[in-house]
Amino acid sequence: MKVFIESYGCTFNQADGQIIAGNLQENDIDIVDSIEEADVVIVNTCYVKLPTEDKMTYRIQKLQKEHPDKKIIVGGCMVEIDPEKLDKIGPNISWIGPHQLNKSADVVNSTYCGDIVRETGFSKESKVNVPKVMDDSLIHIIQICEGCLGACTFCCTRFARGPLNSYPIADIVAEAQRAIDNGACEIQLTAQDTAAFGRDSGEKLSDLIKEVANLKGDFKVRVGMMHPKNILNDVGEIIDAMKHPKVYDFIHLPVQSGSDKVLSEMRRGHNISQYKDIVSKFKNEIPGIALAVDIIVGYPTESDDDFDETVKLLEEIKPSLIHLSKYQHRKGAISSSLEEIPRDVMKKRSKFLSQIKSQITEDENKELIDSIQNVLVVEKGSKGGFIAKTNSYIPVIVDDAQLGTFVDVKITEATSTYLKSELL
Incomplete structure (x- = not known):
């Protein structure tokens, strides 16, 4: 039996795909590089945005149509967020939820034999120090925790990933050391929110960063996205940890809006003054640090004045990287009960921010010319x-x-x- 795996979405989900492959390989199931070679196809889905949902739906339907001889298994966030839709488009398809990856081989074997198997639900199973098949031996992804402490009104991913579950520092460090010994030159510490790490276990992100960075070898560490509200009480120690020469001078700190009113309505748990204070501390303590931000354009309650506040914030903090998303309702998200703003207004705002984004990031990069x-x-x-x-x-x-x-x-x-x- 041969299996082809395709993974979509964030770094965390890419790592889930590696774990699925590792579980299959450990159970003597061959992983192949093309659908044509495969008996079973696993689609490890992302579901964070509506265009992504449409892409996943189209992909599954296309596989059913073009490869009727293949057995199909759907994994990833779609399984937990929208099982009703998944069952409708693929009533004869097996599922494996993101918390059930240790059952991958069992699901594949049963599906290959003609059964429909659906493994779903939450688990505290660790995703560290488990078999993985890496896409790139130079870049090693380690999931340091899963789930979050947030209640953001626009988010559906939290329904798939569940409550916070942090993995022990000792286990993470052990996996990092093995990866470095095997030739990895970049260790990526990833999570839905790395700043939430340890809030459930009593450990601290700053300690984790230091322990990984202090390992022997020539490598760099990239710390993944941090929710501003969860960094507030530990800013100093995280900055101190990130000063280590083996840690990239890079922070991904989503803000989503420049308006305190909208942030409150989004239930983000921080305000703009707090956000700017965090950014200021990082920039003062780590000169040249690159700041990546996420912005949602056109949240249902965003007025012209709220949008102007977002523009002002970006022009003030001048991020090195800006991720823009047009707001769209998501399955189960609280904000989906609100009336969306007119599409032409959203399109106009998005276009304006895109122009600002390009100008800010290009100006930032141009400062490095001749360096x-x-x-x-x-x-x-x-x-x-x-x-x-x-x-x-x-x-x-x-x-x-x-x-x-x-x-x-x-x-x-x-x-x-x-x-x-x-x-x-």
Whole structure:
């Protein structure tokens, strides 16, 4: 029996796909590189936005139509968030929820034999130190916790990932050390909210970062998304941990809106003054740190004045990376009961923010032209050359280099999304 796995969405879900593959491989089930070779196809879904939902629905239906001879299993967030829709489009399809990955081989074997198996529900099963099949030996993803402490009105992912479940620091460090020993040069610590790590177990994110960064070897650590409200009481220690030379000078701190009114209605648990204070502390203590932010455009209660506050915030804090999303109702989300703002208004606001986003990020990157950067070469470029990362995690095109090495380059050009360089 042969299985093909395709994973969509965030880093966390990509790691889930690696765990599924590891469980299958441990049980002597072959993983193949194409659908044509496979007997069973696993679609590890993302469901965070409406366009993604539509993409997942289309993908499953297309597989059913074009590959009627293949057995199909659906995994990922769709299984827990929208089982009604999934059952409607695929009544004869097996499921495996994101908390049941240790049962992957059992589900595959049963499905291959003609049964319909649906493993769902929450679990405290650890996702650290379990067998994985990595897509890239140079970049190793470690899920440090699953679930969150939030109640954001616009979010449906929390219904799939459940309450916070942190994994022990000792286990995470052990997996990181093995990855480094096996050639990994980048360790990605990921979660729905890394700042929530340890709130249920008594451990601390700052301690985790320090322990991983202090391991022997030539590598860098990237710390994943942090919810502002959960960083408020530990800002100083997290900054101290991130000053370690092996940790990227990069922080992903979603704000979603520049309006205190909208933040309150979103139930974000922080205000703009607190957010700006966090950003200011990071920038003062770690000069050159790259700030990534998430913005939701057109939340149902967002007025013109609220939108203007978002524009002002971006122009003030000047993020290095801005993720924009147009608001759309999500299955089960509290805000889905509200009336959406007119689409033409949302489109106009989104277009305006997109222009600001490009200008801010390009201006930030242009400041690096002619600078000398020590970069880590992490992957081959899709159009030739190599992609490296600066210390602040900005992508750099390098013409010729060895994967997994640190090289000195001079920045020659800048766009809103990447840099170009020449080797020194």
